[in-house]
Amino acid sequence: MNDSLNTAKKTAANETNFDLLVVFTQPPLTASFPKEALDLALVSSTFEQRTGLVFLGAGVLQLHTMQQPDLLNLKGTQAMLKALALYDIDQVFVEQQALLDYNLTAAELLLPVQICNSEQLQQHLATSRNLLTF
Amino acid sequence: MTDKTFTLNICGAPYASSAPLSALRFAKAALAAGHTIQRVFFYQEGVMLANALSCPPQDEINLTKAWQTLATAHQLELTICVAAALKRGIVDAKEAARFGLAHHNLAEGFVLTGLGQLVDGMANADRTVTFS
Numbered sequence: 001m002n003d004s005l006n007t008a009k010k011t012a013a014n015e016t017n018f019d020l021l022v023v024f025t026q027p028p029l030t031a032s033f034p035k036e037a038l039d040l041a042l043v044s045s046t047f048e049q050r051t052g053l054v055f056l057g058a059g060v061l062q063l064h065t066m067q068q069p070d071l072l073n074l075k076g077t078q079a080m081l082k083a084l085a086l087y088d089i090d091q092v093f094v095e096q097q098a099l100l101d102y103n104l105t106a107a108e109l110l111l112p113v114q115i116c117n118s119e120q121l122q123q124h125l126a127t128s129r130n131l132l133t134f
Numbered sequence: 135m136t137d138k139t140f141t142l143n144i145c146g147a148p149y150a151s152s153a154p155l156s157a158l159r160f161a162k163a164a165l166a167a168g169h170t171i172q173r174v175f176f177y178q179e180g181v182m183l184a185n186a187l188s189c190p191p192q193d194e195i196n197l198t199k200a201w202q203t204l205a206t207a208h209q210l211e212l213t214i215c216v217a218a219a220l221k222r223g224i225v226d227a228k229e230a231a232r233f234g235l236a237h238h239n240l241a242e243g244f245v246l247t248g249l250g251q252l253v254d255g256m257a258n259a260d261r262t263v264t265f266s
Contacts, residue, residue: 020256036178036218043249049257130256132143132264 018091018128019049024059025133029074034062037134038080045087052091053084054124055113060098063109081110093124139172140164141255145266147179148197149190153265154183158200160263165208173255174205174212176244178266181219184212186241202243213255216246 022041026033044051055063062077069076084090094113099105106113116124125131142161146153161171176183183198190196205212220229223239226246230238240246256262 020253032218032221033178039217040177040249040252044253044256047250047253047257049253130262133266 017050018052018124020044020051020130020132021054021124021128022051023054023056023125023131023133024062025056027058027061028064028067028077029069029072033134034077035075035080037132038077040132041084041089042080042087045089051089052093052124052128053089054093054095054121055098056095056121057098057101060094060102060104060109063094063111063113064104065108065110078110084111093121095121137168137170138164138260139170139258141173141175141252141259141262142171143252143256143262143264144174144176144180144183145178145264147182148188150179151266153180154197154201155195157263157265158197158204160265161204161210171208171210172259173251174201174210175215175252175255176213177215177218177249177252179222180265181214181222181224184214184219184224184241184244186239198241202241205243212244213247213251214240214244215249215252217249219246 022037024034024037028034041051041053063081067076067078084092092111092113093116094109096115096117099115106115142157144153144157148154161174164171183201185198188198201212204210214224216229219225225233225235225238226240227238229246
């Protein structure tokens with residue numbers, strides 16, 4: 001009885017847990033980190049790993065619609081971010097406090113996201129098989 | 135503790151960060167304790183370790199050589215993200231020919247490969263440890 005309950009719990013947990021969460025902490029248009037983080041997420045999903053993205057702190061600015069990378073002679077990541085759904089990456093988590101800190105709303109973001117409080121974020125981070133932070 | 139398999143993801147540059155040295159020490163300790171290093175992957179600034187032309191002073195550790203020695207002793211494959219490497223000027227003979235470059239500098243024992251190797255390494259190891 002207990003065994004079957006445990007198995008059921010495990011199965012339920014496995015359906016929601018990730019093989020890999022890629023965590024974004026850096027603002028856009030600085031270093032190559034965001035591009036390299038997205039490259040990894042796309043490859044991971046292509047390899048049929050359950051892959052999600054987490055945007056923390058200044059990382060939420062990656063998702064801001066009002067970016068003009070052209071002005072800096074840089075190639076932004078907006079096109080890659082918008083292509084995530086094509087790669088079956090539809091689990092995108094954003095830190096609620098970071099949105100407040102930068103005075104952003106979900107409507108100002110490039111993607112549909114799930115806004116998470118610190119407890120919810122902690123839950124995702126603690127249950128993912130792997131975490132890679134950029 | 136039962137033996138574990140590890141994948142190491144090294145993202146920090148030699149000399150500018152402690153990543154390659156910390157990872158080297160970790161790998162030695164893990165192997166000495168009977169664990170397996172499933173894969174060593176270099177990404178982001180970590181690819182700079184594969185520069186065969188780096189010449190640190192003689193009385194300092196040569197991290198590239200130290201990794202080559204460990205890899206030879208334990209048959210470790212030192213895999214490098216090709217996109218991150220090309221961007222930072224780490225090329226093998228094949229890529230040098232492809233881009234019309236006069237030189238190549240990928241150190242012996244390192245191999246240019248894709249991010250799939252990191253994903254595969256993560257999927258097949260008990261633990262992945264990142265050094266950045």
